[in-house]
Amino acid sequence: MTGIVIGVFSIVLMLSFGNYVGQMIRAEFSSLGSNILIVISGNSSSRGAKMAMGTQPTLTLGDAEAIKKECPAVADSTPMMGGAAQVVFGNVNWTTSVTGSDVGIFNIQDLKLEIGLPFTSEDVRNSNKVCVIGNTVARKLFPGTYPVNKIIRINRVPFEVKGVLFKKGQSLTAQDQDDMIYVPITTAQKKLLGNSFPGMVHWVMVKAKGHEIMDSAEKEINNLLRQRHKTYKREKDFDVRNLANVLRIMDYMSYSLKMIFGFIAGIALLVGGIGIMNIMLVSVTERTREIGIRMAAGATPANICIQFLMEAAVLSMTGGMMGIFYGVVGCAAISKLYDMHVVTHISDIVVGFGFAGATGAIFGLYPALKASRQEPIDALRYE
Numbered sequence: 001m002t003g004i005v006i007g008v009f010s011i012v013l014m015l016s017f018g019n020y021v022g023q024m025i026r027a028e029f030s031s032l033g034s035n036i037l038i039v040i041s042g043n044s045s046s047r048g049a050k051m052a053m054g055t056q057p058t059l060t061l062g063d064a065e066a067i068k069k070e071c072p073a074v075a076d077s078t079p080m081m082g083g084a085a086q087v088v089f090g091n092v093n094w095t096t097s098v099t100g101s102d103v104g105i106f107n108i109q110d111l112k113l114e115i116g117l118p119f120t121s122e123d124v125r126n127s128n129k130v131c132v133i134g135n136t137v138a139r140k141l142f143p144g145t146y147p148v149n150k151i152i153r154i155n156r157v158p159f160e161v162k163g164v165l166f167k168k169g170q171s172l173t174a175q176d177q178d179d180m181i182y183v184p185i186t187t188a189q190k191k192l193l194g195n196s197f198p199g200m201v202h203w204v205m206v207k208a209k210g211h212e213i214m215d216s217a218e219k220e221i222n223n224l225l226r227q228r229h230k231t232y233k234r235e236k237d238f239d240v241r242n243l244a245n246v247l248r249i250m251d252y253m254s255y256s257l258k259m260i261f262g263f264i265a266g267i268a269l270l271v272g273g274i275g276i277m278n279i280m281l282v283s284v285t286e287r288t289r290e291i292g293i294r295m296a297a298g299a300t301p302a303n304i305c306i307q308f309l310m311e312a313a314v315l316s317m318t319g320g321m322m323g324i325f326y327g328v329v330g331c332a333a334i335s336k337l338y339d340m341h342v343v344t345h346i347s348d349i350v351v352g353f354g355f356a357g358a359t360g361a362i363f364g365l366y367p368a369l370k371a372s373r374q375e376p377i378d379a380l381r382y383e
Contacts, residue, residue, distance in 0.1 A: 001319040003272025004359065008323025008352045009330065010265030015348040016331045018258030020340060025250045035075070035208040035244075036108065037218055039067070039225070041200075042237030057200035058237040061185070063225060064204045068104075070224055073217035075209045078104035079185050079201040083193045087181065088153040089141040096137050098154060098181045100188025101205075108207040111182075116148040116163025119184055127186040131159045134178035135167040154181065157191055214244040262351075269355055272319065273363035280312050280367035291371055292380035301372035308371050312364020313357060320356025324349050 041058040064079035082099040102124045105111065111118075111132075119130045131154070138147050147161045168177040183192060185201065208217040218240050225231075225238050284291070291304055328349075331342045 001272075001276075001315050001322075003275040004269065004316050004319025004356055005272075005323045005326065007265065007269025007272045007359070008320045008356050009326045010268045010323075011262055011355060012324055012327025012344060012348055012352045013330050014261030014265045015258060015351065016327070016342050016344045018254065018261050019345060019348070020342045021257060022251070022254035023341065025254055035211050035214055037206040037208060037214065037221065037243065038241040039063075039204040039206060039221060040239050040241065041202065042239070057202070058229065059201050059204055060199050061201060062199070063228060064102075064201065066224060066228060067204060067206055067221055071217060071220040073208055073213045073220055075207045076104045076107050077204055077206040078102050078108055079204050080105070081185065081188055081193060081202040085155045085181070085192070087137065087141065088156075089150065092141050094137060094140045096134075096179050096181055098183060098188065098192065100183050100185040100193060102185050104207075105182060105205070108205050112166045113163040114166045115146075116161070119162055119182075124184040124186055127190050128184060129157060129159045129187055129191065130162045130184065132163045132165060132182045133161055134165050134180040136176050136178040137181055138164045154183070155192060159183065211244065214242055218242050266355070269359055273316075273359040276312055276315055276360060277363040277367060279315075280308060280364055281370070283311070284308065284367050284371045287371075288374065289380065291374050292376050292378070295374070295376040296380060304374075305368045305372035308368035309361065309364050312368070313360040316356050316360025316364070317353070320353045323356065324352050327352065 039059065059079070061079050064077050067074055068077040078101045080099060080101045082097060084095060085098040087094050087096055099105075103118065103121050106118050113132070114135070116132070118132055119128070122128075123130050131152070133141075133147065133152075141147070141152060142150065147164055150161050151158050152161060153159070165178070165180075189199075189201075206217065206221065208214045221240050222236070226236055229237055231237055294304065328344050331344045334340055335342045
C-alpha cells in the first residue's frame with residue numbers, strides 16, 4: 001500500500017504543480033492586457049543580410065489611428081516607442097525603461113493607478129512633459145516621499161509625475177513590470193527618445209473587441225496596413241503578432257508538461273500496483289485451503305474472484321486516500337514555504353483516486369482469477 005500512497009501523492013503533487021505553471025503563463029499574458037495584438041514594423045537589410053522584424057521604422061501615428069477607426073473588430077489601439085533612460089530626483093538616480101504611448105495604453109494594458117492621475121489626450125496633443133511611473137521607480141526615487149507633482153529628470157529632461165501605477169510584480173522572464181515609466185508618445189518622439197524618422201513609432205498595441213474575434217481583427221489590420229503601405233504586390237513591411245495564438249501554444253505546452261509530470265508520477269503508481277499483485281499472489285498461495293473450504297461450501301468461482309478483487313481494491317483505494325491527503329498537505333506546505341500559489345483542484349483528486357482504484361483492479365485481477373480457478377479437491381489437499 002505504501003507504493004500506492006507514494007504514487008498517488010506524486011500524481012496529486014505533479015498535477016497541482018502543472019496547474020501552477022499554467023496559471024503563471026496565463027498571468028504573464030494577462031499582465032499585457034486582454035485580447036491583445038501587437039503590430040511591429042518591418043525588418044531592414046545590411047549588406048544583403050536581413051535583420052529582425054522591428055529594425056526598420058515603417059509604422060506611423062496615422063497607422064495607429066487608422067487601425068482604431070477603420071477596423072470594426074478593434075476596440076482600441078495605441079502607438080508605442082520605448083527605450084532605456086537615466087532618471088534623477090534630487091541626489092537619487094535610477095536606470096529604467098521609458099515607453100511613449102497615448103492614453104489608450106491604460107485601457108489596453110489594464111493599467112490602474114494607485115495614486116494620482118494618468119496623462120490626458122491634451123498632454124499627448126501638446127507634447128507635455130508629464131509621466132506616470134511604476135511602483136519600483138517610485139520606491140527607488142521617492143523613499144518615504146509622496147511622488148505626485150514632483151519633478152524628475154529623464155535623460156536630463158524635466159518631467160512632472162502625474163501618477164503611480166499599482167504593483168504588478170515580475171513576469172515569467174523575471175522582468176520587473178513595475179520598473180517602467182510611461183510618457184505621451186509625442187513627447188517621447190520630440191523631446192526624449194529622439195526619432196530619425198519623424199512621426200514613426202516602434203510598434204502599435206491593439207485591443208480587439210472580443211477574444212473570439214481576434215483572428216478577424218488580425219485580418220482587418222493586415223488588409224488595412226497593406227493598403228496604406230501599398231504592399232499588396234510585395235512583401236509586407238510589418239508583422240501582426242496575435243497573442244491569442246501564442247497563448248494557445250503556451251496552453252498546449254502547459255498541458256503537455258502536466259501530462260509529463262503525471263506520467264513520471266504514474267511510474268511510482270505502477271511500482272505500487274506490481275507490489276499489490278505480488279502480495280495478492282502470496283495471499284492466494286497462503287489461503288489455498290481457505291479457498292477450497294469456501295468452494296466446498298458452495299462458493300462459485302465468481303464469488304472467489306470478487307473477494308480477492310475487493311481486497312486488492314480496498315488496499316489500493318485506502319492507499320489512494322492517504323496519498324491524496326499527503327498530496328494536498330504537500331501542496332499547502334510548498335505554497336507557504338516558497339510563496340507559490342500551488343492549489344490542488346478537485347479534478348486532480350479525482351484523477352489520483354481513479355488511478356488508485358484502477359491500479360487495484362488491474363493488478364488484482366490476475367491473483368483473483370488464479371484463486372477462482374483452483375480445483376476444490378486440490379485446494380483442500382494443499383499444505
